Amino acid sequence: MKVIIIVSIVVVGLALRTIGLGSVPPHLGNDEISIAYDAYSLLHTSRDEHNNLLPLSFESHGTYKAPLTIYLTVPSVWIFGNSEFSARLPSAILGTLTVVLIGILAFTLSRNINFSLLISAIMAITPWHIFTSRHIYEGNIGLLFVVLGVCLFYRNKMLLSSLMFALSIYAYHTQWGFTPMLLLGLGLLHFKKLIFKPRSYIATASFLILIFPIFLNFLRNLGTHARANTEFFLNEPHLNSFLEQSTSVLQNIQVILHAFLGNYSSYTNFNYLFFDGLRLLPDTDPFQVGLFFAIFIPAFLVGIFTLQKYLGQNAKIIYIWAAIGPIVPALTIGGPGIIRNLVTLIPYIFFITAGSVSLWQIIGKRKFLKLITVTLVSFSFIYFLAIFYYHFPQESQENYQYGFKQIATYINANYDRHPVITIDPKFGPVGQYDGVPHLYISYFTKLDPALLIARQDLESGLYFDKYIVKRIIWYDQSIQPGHLYTVPSENSPSSQFSNRLKLVQEIFMTRNRSAFKIYEGI
Amino acid sequence: MVIPNFIYIIPLFILPIYYFGASANLQILVFVSLLGFLWYDRIKNNLRFLGLVIGFAAFVYALISATQILDTNRLIFGLDPIEDAISLHQRDAQYLPFRLRSALFNSSVYIYYFFQNIARFFNLKNFYDTLLLVNLYPLILGIVQHFRTPSRKSYGLGALMCLVLLSVGLTKSPDKYQVMFASAPLWIYLAISGLPKIDRRIYWALAAITIIMVTSPIL
Numbered sequence: 001m002k003v004i005i006i007v008s009i010v011v012v013g014l015a016l017r018t019i020g021l022g023s024v025p026p027h028l029g030n031d032e033i034s035i036a037y038d039a040y041s042l043l044h045t046s047r048d049e050h051n052n053l054l055p056l057s058f059e060s061h062g063t064y065k066a067p068l069t070i071y072l073t074v075p076s077v078w079i080f081g082n083s084e085f086s087a088r089l090p091s092a093i094l095g096t097l098t099v100v101l102i103g104i105l106a107f108t109l110s111r112n113i114n115f116s117l118l119i120s121a122i123m124a125i126t127p128w129h130i131f132t133s134r135h136i137y138e139g140n141i142g143l144l145f146v147v148l149g150v151c152l153f154y155r156n157k158m159l160l161s162s163l164m165f166a167l168s169i170y171a172y173h174t175q176w177g178f179t180p181m182l183l184l185g186l187g188l189l190h191f192k193k194l195i196f197k198p199r200s201y202i203a204t205a206s207f208l209i210l211i212f213p214i215f216l217n218f219l220r221n222l223g224t225h226a227r228a229n230t231e232f233f234l235n236e237p238h239l240n241s242f243l244e245q246s247t248s249v250l251q252n253i254q255v256i257l258h259a260f261l262g263n264y265s266s267y268t269n270f271n272y273l274f275f276d277g278l279r280l281l282p283d284t285d286p287f288q289v290g291l292f293f294a295i296f297i298p299a300f301l302v303g304i305f306t307l308q309k310y311l312g313q314n315a316k317i318i319y320i321w322a323a324i325g326p327i328v329p330a331l332t333i334g335g336p337g338i339i340r341n342l343v344t345l346i347p348y349i350f351f352i353t354a355g356s357v358s359l360w361q362i363i364g365k366r367k368f369l370k371l372i373t374v375t376l377v378s379f380s381f382i383y384f385l386a387i388f389y390y391h392f393p394q395e396s397q398e399n400y401q402y403g404f405k406q407i408a409t410y411i412n413a414n415y416d417r418h419p420v421i422t423i424d425p426k427f428g429p430v431g432q433y434d435g436v437p438h439l440y441i442s443y444f445t446k447l448d449p450a451l452l453i454a455r456q457d458l459e460s461g462l463y464f465d466k467y468i469v470k471r472i473i474w475y476d477q478s479i480q481p482g483h484l485y486t487v488p489s490e491n492s493p494s495s496q497f498s499n500r501l502k503l504v505q506e507i508f509m510t511r512n513r514s515a516f517k518i519y520e521g522i
Numbered sequence: 523m524v525i526p527n528f529i530y531i532i533p534l535f536i537l538p539i540y541y542f543g544a545s546a547n548l549q550i551l552v553f554v555s556l557l558g559f560l561w562y563d564r565i566k567n568n569l570r571f572l573g574l575v576i577g578f579a580a581f582v583y584a585l586i587s588a589t590q591i592l593d594t595n596r597l598i599f600g601l602d603p604i605e606d607a608i609s610l611h612q613r614d615a616q617y618l619p620f621r622l623r624s625a626l627f628n629s630s631v632y633i634y635y636f637f638q639n640i641a642r643f644f645n646l647k648n649f650y651d652t653l654l655l656v657n658l659y660p661l662i663l664g665i666v667q668h669f670r671t672p673s674r675k676s677y678g679l680g681a682l683m684c685l686v687l688l689s690v691g692l693t694k695s696p697d698k699y700q701v702m703f704a705s706a707p708l709w710i711y712l713a714i715s716g717l718p719k720i721d722r723r724i725y726w727a728l729a730a731i732t733i734i735m736v737t738s739p740i741l
Contacts, residue, residue, distance in 0.1 A: 242739070254738035257731070261655075262647055270641035275634070284603035286631045286638075287611060294637060305666065386626065390617055 005117055013099040013124035017092040017133040022084040025135065026393040027400035030436060032136045034060040036087035037439045039073035041449035051453045056217045061436055068170040069138040082443050091140050095133025098144045099123045102346060105151040109314040119353040127384050128291035128338060128345055131278055139339035142172030146179065146343060153186060158203035166210035174340050177328035185320040231332045233259055263330035267341050277338060280392040289387050291338060293380040296352045303355025310354050322347035394510040401427055401435045403515035406507045407486050408444035410518055418484040424472040424491060431488040438462055438469050483521040489514035530717050534710050539652045539703040548584050555580035556707040581707060585685060588704035589693040596694050598635055636691040643690045652702035656732040657713050659725060664716030682708050
């Protein structure tokens with residue numbers, strides 16, 4: 001029976017993470033296309049788009065990504081080709097693996113098989129984890145290695161555990177701060193046990209040796225720490241001005257403390273956790289979905305107090321995990337980010353599971369209450385499916401730079417007809433955002449990566465192969481016969497250009513909203 | 523209830539809500555209702571009933587004044603973005619027959635919005651901004667104790683908690699100082715209940731952080 005349950009959980013978890021992977025989310029996002037393209041570029045040249053040989057920090061478009069996710073994406077792109085599916089598949093599979101691993105971790109800590117099955121089942125249907133597993137997010141890969149590390153630690157596989165913790169640091173930047181803090185917590189909790197074990201010293205040394213290359217990379221200023229500089233919370237303009245005006249060290253401390261606690265609070269806000277954290281729909285839409293189902297709030301609250309009943313002394317590491325989880329994300333800029341904070345998913349799922357079991361026991365034999373509970377959880381799940389798999393892809397196309405892939409598809413079919421292709425990188429309702437069309441075009445047209453590496457990044461635009469990526473201002477634009485011009489629809493040329501330009505393709509989003517127009521010079 | 527060493531009570535009398543909160547009349551009401559709560563626990567005769575009645579009335583009056591839930595313009599119902607979203611999703615959800623669409627997307631979203639309003643309001647920042655970080659520690663211990671020892675007294679407090687949640691959930695954008703001020707008796711009572719259980723090292727560490735924070739130029 002238990003085998004059937006385990007298989008069912010894995011099948012459901014995998015289905016929720018892989019069905020329609022190419023279309024939900026509707027398009028590869030800004031970070032996703034960068035990871036996908038770098039994986040493609042590595043596959044063919046062993047270099048990233050910026051010509052760095054097997055880098056430990058990927059410059060990307062100034063975001064300096066941790067390396068592991070990109071290297072893990074290479075085999076998938078190699079096997080399945082250049083598509084959304086191939087790029088997202090590793091994350092989806094490793095996400096499903098995390099569903100299994102959290103059950104193993106729970107069993108390791110509790111020795112309770114029912115508790116372990118329930119925690120895996122809840123994880124399998126948790127919106128937060130489904131969402132992150134369906135994107136190529138480094139945080140999702142980092143989470144897997146943290147769970148593996150803790151699991152192996154409690155199974156006394158110290159050396160393997162240190163390897164997993166080291167890999168977590170190669171997976172995502174949050175883990176640079178989180179993993180050492182968690183290790184410190186584990187060390188303090190099990191100090192008496194570890195201090196006399198030579199294996200713990202070997203594991204510690206292994207961990208330090210394994211992370212040394214990325215640490216060295218950081219020290220050498222190969223761009224890795226630029227990420228920390230740009231994302232650090234004190235770079236918020238209003239905080240910066242406060243710090244500049246402050247007259248003493250104490251005032252600096254006060255400003256920093258306020259900002260940090262404010263951020264920490266936003267990461268633990270129940271509205272964010274249970275009602276609108278995923279931001280699947282526009283801001284004013286009340287049909288938002290939280291990181292967890294709102295119906296789990298009572299279980300979460302009760303679980304905080306009853307977890308010890310199921311995990312005994314091992315519950316302490318979950319409490320420590322929950323407390324330190326938001327610390328690193330709270331040190332970053334730009335409000336709560338569901339990826340930066342993903343490590344806290346694990347303790348929160350533990351709380352929800354413990355609370356669910358406790359509340360189920362309190363309900364006891366009251367069948368009517370049980371029926372209501374099951375109905376509400378089922379309704380929440382169905383509602384999430386509707387919002388996530390149907391409404392979200394329709395409402396969020398602009399956030400994912402929808403249209404650049406469709407432009408690439410058009411170019412693919414007509415590449416030889418046009419000597420020069422000029423692409424306006426702007427997108428959005430009024431063309432207010434800068435996109436990265438060079439990556440979408442190169443990835444989806446399978447352009448030789450060496451051509452993008454050899455690009456020229458000039459003030460007038462980005463030049464590679466036959467492409468020019470620059471803002472098109474029609475009055476200044478030289479229009480040549482046969483040349484192709486793609487612009488966001490808000491930047492359509494006025495009627496006076498109608499005798500020099502022919503509209504060859506228009507790309508639409510849902511509700512017939514025009515995203516891009518492709519013109520040919522005549 | 524044993525009132526502990528008076529020094530631990532002091533932070534409860536210097537709450538930011540007294541400064542930012544409300545009018546003098548409301549301050550009097552708050553303290554009257556606080557007395558009502560305390561009497562409830564300590565006095566064994568008819569005065570207890572009187573204290574309760576006055577306290578409860580003051581509490582309700584203060585809460586309604588703070589959130590203005592009697593003013594229909596301040597209620598969450600009939601908000602344009604919500605009504606628009608209901609129509610939009612009913613139109614877009616073409617994977618369902620029309621009748622089922624209105625079963626999934628309808629005005630019951632206000633219930634969701636009501637709970638969302640509560641969740642949005644009761645966050646860590648709102649609590650430490652209004653009640654000070656140091657007081658949150660005994661407050662949490664008091665709440666835990668309240669739920670672990672269900673009694674007649676707890677049911678009364680539970681009812682008041684529900685009243686606070688109701689008023690916050692129904693108000694469009696509740697002001698944190700006004701609401702926390704109006705419901706101060708509840709928080710102060712719970713914090714006092716939690717005081718005997720505090721670990722003094724944690725308490726003083728939080729007190730030190732609180733002092734740093736309240737003297738900050740950006741409070």
